[in-house]
Amino acid sequence: xxxxxxxxxxxxxxxxxxxxxxxxxxxxxxxxxxxxxxxxxxxxxxxxxxxxxxxxxxxxxxxxxxxxxxxxxxxxxxxxxxxxxxxxxxxxxxxxxxxxxxxxxxxxxxxxxxxxxxxxxxxxxxxxxxxx
Amino acid sequence: xxxxxxxxxxxxxxxxxxxxxxxxxxxxxxxxxxxxxxxxxxxxxxxxxxxxxxxxxxxxxxxxxxxxxxxxxxxxxxxxxxxxxxxxxxxxxxxxxxxxxxxxxxxxxxxxxxxxxxxxxxxxxxxxxxxx
Amino acid sequence: xxxxxxxxxxxxxxxxxxxxxxxxxxxxxxxxxxxxxxxxxxxxxxxxxxxxxxxxxxxxxxxxxxxxxxxxxxxxxxxxxxxxxxxxxxxxxxxxxxxxxxxxxxxxxxxxxxxxxxxxxxxxxxxxxxxx
Amino acid sequence: xxxxxxxxxxxxxxxxxxxxxxxxxxxxxxxxxxxxxxxxxxxxxxxxxxxxxxxxxxxxxxxxxxxxxxxxxxxxxxxxxxxxxxxxxxxxxxxxxxxxxxxxxxxxxxxxxxxxxxxxxxxxxxxxxxxx
Numbered sequence: 001x002x003x004x005x006x007x008x009x010x011x012x013x014x015x016x017x018x019x020x021x022x023x024x025x026x027x028x029x030x031x032x033x034x035x036x037x038x039x040x041x042x043x044x045x046x047x048x049x050x051x052x053x054x055x056x057x058x059x060x061x062x063x064x065x066x067x068x069x070x071x072x073x074x075x076x077x078x079x080x081x082x083x084x085x086x087x088x089x090x091x092x093x094x095x096x097x098x099x100x101x102x103x104x105x106x107x108x109x110x111x112x113x114x115x116x117x118x119x120x121x122x123x124x125x126x127x128x129x130x131x132x
Numbered sequence: 133x134x135x136x137x138x139x140x141x142x143x144x145x146x147x148x149x150x151x152x153x154x155x156x157x158x159x160x161x162x163x164x165x166x167x168x169x170x171x172x173x174x175x176x177x178x179x180x181x182x183x184x185x186x187x188x189x190x191x192x193x194x195x196x197x198x199x200x201x202x203x204x205x206x207x208x209x210x211x212x213x214x215x216x217x218x219x220x221x222x223x224x225x226x227x228x229x230x231x232x233x234x235x236x237x238x239x240x241x242x243x244x245x246x247x248x249x250x251x252x253x254x255x256x257x258x259x260x261x262x263x264x
Numbered sequence: 265x266x267x268x269x270x271x272x273x274x275x276x277x278x279x280x281x282x283x284x285x286x287x288x289x290x291x292x293x294x295x296x297x298x299x300x301x302x303x304x305x306x307x308x309x310x311x312x313x314x315x316x317x318x319x320x321x322x323x324x325x326x327x328x329x330x331x332x333x334x335x336x337x338x339x340x341x342x343x344x345x346x347x348x349x350x351x352x353x354x355x356x357x358x359x360x361x362x363x364x365x366x367x368x369x370x371x372x373x374x375x376x377x378x379x380x381x382x383x384x385x386x387x388x389x390x391x392x393x394x395x396x
Numbered sequence: 397x398x399x400x401x402x403x404x405x406x407x408x409x410x411x412x413x414x415x416x417x418x419x420x421x422x423x424x425x426x427x428x429x430x431x432x433x434x435x436x437x438x439x440x441x442x443x444x445x446x447x448x449x450x451x452x453x454x455x456x457x458x459x460x461x462x463x464x465x466x467x468x469x470x471x472x473x474x475x476x477x478x479x480x481x482x483x484x485x486x487x488x489x490x491x492x493x494x495x496x497x498x499x500x501x502x503x504x505x506x507x508x509x510x511x512x513x514x515x516x517x518x519x520x521x522x523x524x525x526x527x528x
Contacts, residue, residue: 008296009306010153010289012146014200019142020451020500021420025274028417032272032333042273043333055416059455068146069296069307104416140428141438142421152319152368153288157406160285164404164465174405175465187284191323201428201439236284274415278408278464285406332410 001034001077007070017065023092023100024058030076031088031104040125049119053086053106060102070094078129083117084108086126133166133209139202149197155224155232156190162208163220163236172257181251185218185238192234202226210261215249216240218258265298265341271334281329287356287364288322294340295352295368304389313383317350317370324366334358342393347381348372350390397430397473403466413461419488419496420454426472427484427500436521445515449482449502456498466490474525479513480504482522 005026013019032042045051066072073093080087085107092100110116118126137158145151164174177183198204205225212219217239224232242248250258269290277283296306309315330336337357344351349371356364374380382390401422409415428438441447462468469489476483481503488496506512514522 006293006296008289008292009145009147010151010292013141014144014146014148015141015448015450016146017450020454021142021417021424024417024420025272028272028274029270032270041333052411054411054413054461055458057455057457058416059453061453062451065450069305138425138428140421140424142424147316147318149318152322153285153292156285156288157404160404160406161402164402173465184279186279186281186329187326189323189325190284191321193321194319197318201437273409273411274417276410277405278410278412279405280410283406 001030001037002073002075003029003033005029005072005074007066007068007072009068012068017067020060020062023060023062023102026072026074026092027058027076027088027090027102027104030074030090034076034078034088034129038125038129045122049122050111051108051116051119051122054109055104056085056107057105058102060100062100064097064099066092066094066099072099077131078126079103079131081118081123081127081130083123084115086118133162133169134205134207135161135165137161137204137206139198139200139204141200144200149199152192152194155192155194155234158204158206158224159190159208159220159222159234159236162206162222166208166210166220166261170257170261177254181254182243183240183248183251183254186241187236188217188239189237190234192232194232196229196231198224198226198231204231209263210258211235211263213250213255213259213262215255216247218250265294265301266337266339267293267297269293269336269338271330271332271336273332276332281331284324284326287324287326287366290336290338290356291322291340291352291354291366291368294338294354298340298342298352298393302389302393309386313386314375315372315380315383315386318373319368320349320371321369322366324364326364328361328363330356330358330363336363341395342390343367343395345382345387345390345394347387348379350382397426397433398469398471399425399429401425401468401470403462403464403468405464408464413463416456416458419456419458419498422468422470422488423454423472423484423486423498423500426470426486430472430474430484430525434521434525441518445518446507447504447512447515447518450505451500452481452503453501454498456496458496460493460495462488462490462495468495473527474522475499475527477514477519477523477526479519480511482514
């Protein structure tokens with residue numbers, strides 16, 4: 001799943017490039033749109049399942065800077081689904097050039113704020129996203 | 133009430149100056165610390181009074197740019213308290229130089245999301261902050 | 265000129281709504297895309313004309329909150345072009361509902377950081393955007 | 397080196413906690429103030445040495461959420477200095493509770509945008525920060 005993103009002034013810093021923290025916004029956009037494209041939205045997961053999916057781990061490797069007005073591609077994949085976690089991987093590109101790669105790991109938490117397992121149906125739907 | 137703030141990379145943009153939207157973060161810091169210095173916190177207002185104070189209007193006039201690593205002063209005053217609104221005014225300075233001036237207007241909203249009046253006690257405490 | 269924007273977690277705050285400062289990001293997106301649609305980009309204005317267009321004034325009136333995952337419309341117009349300034353007006357909507365209205369005023373600044381006049385050609389192109 | 401940071405509305409998201417990307421702002425504050433406390437500032441490194449220190453890698457492990465108005469502690473250490481890289485480690489705490497741990501790796505880049513070695517003097521000063 002690939003979505004595009006146009007870099008604005010508000011994403012950049014005085015080094016002339018996208019601020020390193022803002023790549024985590026791109027990752028959020030990537031995973032949200034990947035889920036939406038498969039008929040799953042965070043909002044629904046929250047409301048129907050009573051689950052939230054907080055990030056428990058993030059890693060980014062920055063290879064080349066994104067700059068103002070660049071039209072970026074965000075490619076997102078689900079690479080692991082386990083009872084207590086799901087892992088997304090991201091690649092940020094400008095044309096053929098890879099600017100950054102990263103991953104996030106999320107753990108399902110219920111309304112009481114406790115770690116829980118994915119409900120069977122949701123886990124199956126997430127697992128269907130894992131690419132071989 | 134004056135608080136200081138150190139500009140970080142994450143506040144700036146590729147124009148080499150603080151991003152215009154980030155002054156609204158400074159305003160938030162200013163009004164929060166002004167209230168705290170008088171024994172009032174947003175958190176308490178929310179929890180005890182069941183009120184939130186969303187911003188209904190903001191205005192900023194930008195006079196000179198703030199830059200990376202600048203140590204800014206945020207001066208905040210309460211300039212008006214009415215049954216349905218409170219107004220804060222802000223001045224952002226670097227040393228003697230005024231970089232920006234602005235104001236925000238907030239309206240009390242209750243737990244049901246409806247506009248309401250300030251409770252008498254809270255209104256009195258806010259009014260005590262208005263400088264002549 | 266209308267562009268759409270999907271609200272992400274990173275735009276919202278713990279009040280459950282879009283953070284008031286982030287509307288200024290939406291305004292930036294609105295004016296950038298308005299210019300681009302007319303064949304003008306900030307990047308070109310900077311590089312060809314040696315001009316930047318810093319914001320000297322901003323005003324926002326918040327009418328109703330934008331929430332997570334909302335698909336917003338950002339409508340932008342140029343409402344005034346003068347030798348030393350240009351004014352943009354913005355309306356943020358969710359469907360038919362107006363969430364916020366605002367304006368920004370920008371002044372052309374040259375490479376030496378001094379206020380200047382718009383070059384004749386650029387002024388004409390901006391003026392062509394003013395809607396009657 | 398420990399600095400404190402007060403969480404504002406603008407740092408949080410509609411999940412009621414600090415947005416995961418904003419921890420990278422805390423890391424920036426941590427390493428900047430660590431360097432400053434030792435008489436080194438980014439601004440000077442940029443201006444005197446002609447170097448910037450872009451982040452090439454970041455990792456965060458989120459253990460418990462930071463919330464609005466929390467007074468956090470950011471502890472920062474330099475854990476590795478090599479000819480082409482420096483590594484900072486961070487711990488974000490609320491009182492005795494650890495909320496997040498992470499690291500960043502930075503590589504020195506010269507004015508032409510090319511990877512370079514640390515100048516001998518700067519490398520010595522950074523190495524002096526490594527804690528045994």
